[in-house]
Amino acid sequence: MKKTKCRKRNLDFKTKYNYKPIFGFAMNTAEFFKDFKRSFTFIALFFLYRDYIIRFTLFYFSTSCFSPMILADKDPILASLSDKFKERFGRPATFLGRAPGRLEILGNHTDYNEGTVLSVAINRSARVAAAANPDAQDGMACQLYDIKGKSARRFRLDALDRKRPRDWSNYIKGIVCEFNARGYSIPAFDMIVTGDVPLSAGMSSSAALEMAVVKVLDALSDSKLGWLEQAKIGQGSENHYVGANTGLMDQLSSLMGREGQLIYSDFRSFEVKNVPIPTGTSFVVANSNVKHNLTNEYNERREACEEAARIIGVKALRDVTPAMLEKAKSRLSDVVYRRAKHVVGEIDRVEKGSQALAAGDIKAFGELMSISHDSSRYNFENSCDELDTLVEIGRTLPGFIGARLSGGGFGGITVHLVEADAAQKYSDVLAERYLAKTGVNAQVMILTAGDGAELIRA
Numbered sequence: 001m002k003k004t005k006c007r008k009r010n011l012d013f014k015t016k017y018n019y020k021p022i023f024g025f026a027m028n029t030a031e032f033f034k035d036f037k038r039s040f041t042f043i044a045l046f047f048l049y050r051d052y053i054i055r056f057t058l059f060y061f062s063t064s065c066f067s068p069m070i071l072a073d074k075d076p077i078l079a080s081l082s083d084k085f086k087e088r089f090g091r092p093a094t095f096l097g098r099a100p101g102r103l104e105i106l107g108n109h110t111d112y113n114e115g116t117v118l119s120v121a122i123n124r125s126a127r128v129a130a131a132a133n134p135d136a137q138d139g140m141a142c143q144l145y146d147i148k149g150k151s152a153r154r155f156r157l158d159a160l161d162r163k164r165p166r167d168w169s170n171y172i173k174g175i176v177c178e179f180n181a182r183g184y185s186i187p188a189f190d191m192i193v194t195g196d197v198p199l200s201a202g203m204s205s206s207a208a209l210e211m212a213v214v215k216v217l218d219a220l221s222d223s224k225l226g227w228l229e230q231a232k233i234g235q236g237s238e239n240h241y242v243g244a245n246t247g248l249m250d251q252l253s254s255l256m257g258r259e260g261q262l263i264y265s266d267f268r269s270f271e272v273k274n275v276p277i278p279t280g281t282s283f284v285v286a287n288s289n290v291k292h293n294l295t296n297e298y299n300e301r302r303e304a305c306e307e308a309a310r311i312i313g314v315k316a317l318r319d320v321t322p323a324m325l326e327k328a329k330s331r332l333s334d335v336v337y338r339r340a341k342h343v344v345g346e347i348d349r350v351e352k353g354s355q356a357l358a359a360g361d362i363k364a365f366g367e368l369m370s371i372s373h374d375s376s377r378y379n380f381e382n383s384c385d386e387l388d389t390l391v392e393i394g395r396t397l398p399g400f401i402g403a404r405l406s407g408g409g410f411g412g413i414t415v416h417l418v419e420a421d422a423a424q425k426y427s428d429v430l431a432e433r434y435l436a437k438t439g440v441n442a443q444v445m446i447l448t449a450g451d452g453a454e455l456i457r458a
């Protein structure tokens with residue numbers, strides 16, 4: 001009965017428009033829209049749902065099989081990786097991954113103290129292309145190639161504990177171990193890597209690589225992990241394989257960045273929010289070119305924070321207010337007190353900074369950045385002469401709003417919040433004066449906030 005009705009409707013439609021509908025949709029759109037009522041309904045529906053339609057279309061084209069065309073415009077380096085993979089391994093890649101570096105804007109060494117951070121993902125990324133290769137040597141052999149460093153590595157999935165000291169491949173092998181530890185098995189794979197995040201500079205080139213690798217290995221193993229677990233896999237690789245007892249901020253920022261937005265993250269509840277960057281401002285980033293080796297000093301700082309929390313009798317420094325710390329001062333050694341003072345102060349500054357941003361008070365936000373640097377310098381002692389020099393020069397320049405070291409410290413970068421109109425001149429003079437004072441060339445860049453990590457089917 002139903003079928004007959006439907007056939008009749010199709011026949012009427014055919015007679016009226018002189019063509020046949022397919023699944024209720026007309027194929028000849030010009031004819032179809034001759035019917036005023038239909039056109040009107042379509043247009044009304046489009047306007048009603050236009051946000052969803054646009055979002056879906058953008059999402060579809062950025063992740064679908066059409067993406068290589070779009071990708072060539074959006075990220076030519078990533079688009080070129082498919083060909084480079086084929087040149088190197090003689091077969092096509094199946095997945096491409098891109099993940100950005102990050103800048104820490106406020107909240108230094110607060111992540112592993114279960115505190116809060118304001119950070120951004122930057123418009124510089126690590127990029128990888130990969131494909132499974134289960135046929136290679138009993139399905140256990142993996143090959144890696146770093147295009148920039150022109151270095152190749154091979155390892156076996158059943159000999160992951162064989163580490164090369166201080167080698168880039170450790171980050172990737174550590175990630176495979178972390179997947180395995182969670183019960184996901186990674187097939188043998190080949191991978192090429194490249195990127196434009198400055199290395200060992202405090203912009204988290206390693207977390208960027210980790211997150212790009214996690215994205216493609218998650219797809220190759222069909223693990224379908226959520227963002228928090230993906231971030232923890234990267235952190236696990238650093239903590240358990242590389243041996244740096246770092247927090248989760250770098251990986252989280254690399255995943256959760258949004259163009260033009262800061263990332264506010266809470267490392268106890270794992271609540272993450274994007275907050276607009278104040279209009280009319282730019283981030284000038286100066287690489288002091290002092291290479292930092294996080295591992296020893298970083299781990300030492302973390303132990304001091306944990307000791308402070310233990311003595312005060314709380315789970316983490318997140319639970320300590322400035323007043324509580326002052327009360328406990330006599331029970332802490334001078335060094336442990338100053339380390340805790342930095343972290344407790346930073347957590348407080350992130351809250352005040354967020355309020356200043358919400359109120360549009362950029363000047364107050366900049367002052368908090370500058371206080372943060374001084375606290376690093378005198379309390380946490382993770383600054384160095386070169387970083388102090390960059391901040392001091394910045395303070396004398398037109399357009400300066402605030403500046404501080406960013407990331408682990410002991411070298412690396414300073415981040416300067418600057419009036420956008422003054423940013424280029426500010427950068428030039430900063431580089432000039434730094435060279436004159438230290439004899440070292442700083443790499444000074446104006447960076448913008450970009451989107452977080454993405455996976456693309458090659």
Ligand code: GLA
Nearest residue numbers: 108109246247248249407408
């Ligand atoms: C490094 C670590 C992060 C964080 C910062 C300092 O970047 O990887 O987890 O602790 O230092 O805030």
